[in-house]
Amino acid sequence: MKTLYTNAVVYDGGRFAAGEFAVDGGCVVPAGGVADRVVDLGGRHVVPGLVDVHVHLREPGFSQKETIATGTAAAARGGYTTVCSMPNLNPAPDTPQTLRAQTDIIRRDAVVRVVPYGCITMGQRGCGRLVDFAALAPEVVGFSDDGRGVQSDGLMEEAMRRAAQVGKPVVAHCEVDDLLRGGYIHDGEYCRAHGHKGICSESEWRQVERDIALAEKTGCQYHVCHVSTRESVELVRRAKARGLRVSCETAPHYLLLCDEDLQEDGRFKMNPPLRSRADRDALLAGITDGTIEVIATDHAPHTAAEKSRGLAASAMGIVGLECAFPLLYKYMVLPGIITLEKLIALMAVNPRRIFGLGGGLHVGDQADFTVLDLDARYRVDPATFLSMGRATPFAGWEVQGRAAMTVVGGREVFTDEVMKTNR
Structure with a gap:
């Protein structure tokens, strides 16, 4: 018809x-x-359907937080037609068989397109044995251990070689475990003034630096998840200037908030944490000059109990599918920071191009x-969300x-x- x-x-x-x-x-x-x-x-x-390349749908394994049915309903309400599902699941999608546990539910329950990531390491542990990249490649959009950084230089180099061989990107959560030291918010003035444990910026950018060098060495397509520091932005900018196949994303909360906005509330806790005002300004500059080509939500729902324990003890992660576009339109497009056309490129056009995804408005x-x-x-009202997750620092925002x-x-x-x- x-x-x-x-x-x-x-x-x-x-x-x-x-x-x-x-x-x-x-x-x-x-x-x-x-x-x-x-x-x-x-x-x-009318725009090409929005694409979110960084979503945690939680199923299988954690359906008390979110299901594929509720997560994709939230995506549809937010204007998304495609979401890429991160692999921190149970079972982790590290073989075709364990991946099928997720794709069977996707086929049954998803109302938007869901394209999964495969793990980089067995069990999504960030260490140990690599997955069989060739076996997983036909069914995944790329390879990621999101939630963990791959700690071994040699393991990451071999992962990139194998990903390059099968023509898929490595999509990296960059975090040096040895630099975390039990931190859970940015190691800045708020952290020190309120007696919290901080996460230093180097824990992110040091691994971005390593991975870019490995991507150059192996020829792998490399995408950095949720960049939050000015050093990471500059590293990606220089890599692009050298012609490397490197891209990155950031999330709405890193563009609209910084650690000056923190409250003693689990709604403000995510990983990476909200960084300094200088970091936020660097991210905005990266958006403006094209260094950052993608805005993804890092939609990461948790139960109300898991998010009600304050900054120190709450689970890391917030939801974003249902409020990303209205927030960015209100606070970035209307003030003239970027144009609507630029926002659609960041949320729809660029992710399709970078990840080779279909769908759009051209004939065919x-x-x-x-x-x-x-x-x-x-106003943003979490009580109306279709997602099972309700934790957002933007509750009540116009x-x-x-x-x-x-x-x-x-x-x-x-x-x-x-x-x-x-x-």
Whole structure:
């Protein structure tokens, strides 16, 4: 059945223009000819579906925190049509058999596209034996031990060689265990003034530095997860200038908050931690000059009990799928820090290109797109989240913009109440 979407402002080639488009058989088709169904989008903006390359869906193994059903429902509500699932699961996806424990649930319950990562090491331990990269490669988007850094230089070098051989990226959580020293927030003024244990910036950037050298040596495509320090940004900037296949992401909380905003509340605890104002400024500069090409949420839900123990004892991780776009639109686009076109590149276009993911708005693409209501104004209310996770430092923040409709493969997987009423 051919559906014609009219009265839209469509993102195409980095620009927005008034137009219309059609979908048939799950793909974008030419708009001409007779349509079986016409949907008037009321002048709303339409963009390629958002992509989050860093999501913890928690299932299998930790369904008390999140399930694939609830996590992907949250993604759809946030405007995401594709999410990449991190491997800190039980069982960890370190063989085709253990990966299947996750993909079977994805096929049954996911409402958006979920592409999993495979582990780098057996058991996702960050040490020991490497996985069989060739066996996992056909089913995964890349290889990661996210939540742990691979500590051995030799092991990481061999992992990169094997990943390069199968044409997949290594996606690294960078953290030197020997530099952590029991820390759980940034080693800055707040940490020292309140008697907390700090995580130094070097614990991140030292491993970024090592990995970039190994990526250059092996020819591996290398992506750095959730960069949070100014040193990491500069290392990636220099690597790109040398023509290396290196990319990185940061998360909304590192762009909008710093350790000056910390409160004695588990909602402010994540890994990496909120860094200094100077680090945040460096991240913003990296966004502006193209060093940082991707914004990912690092959506990491936990139970209410796990997040109610203060900074020292709460689990690390916050949720982000349902509020990332409205936060970034309100606090980065509307003040003129970046354009809407730039934000869509960071949240949709660049992650697709870097990770070789499909879907979009060109004729022949899988019809994965998001209709945005840029006029919606409201406050972040975790009680309304579809995710099982509720912990966010942005609770109560005024925001603007949201997904009015999310479409995956031509199927409407989320439609907000305003859109339903006006159709």
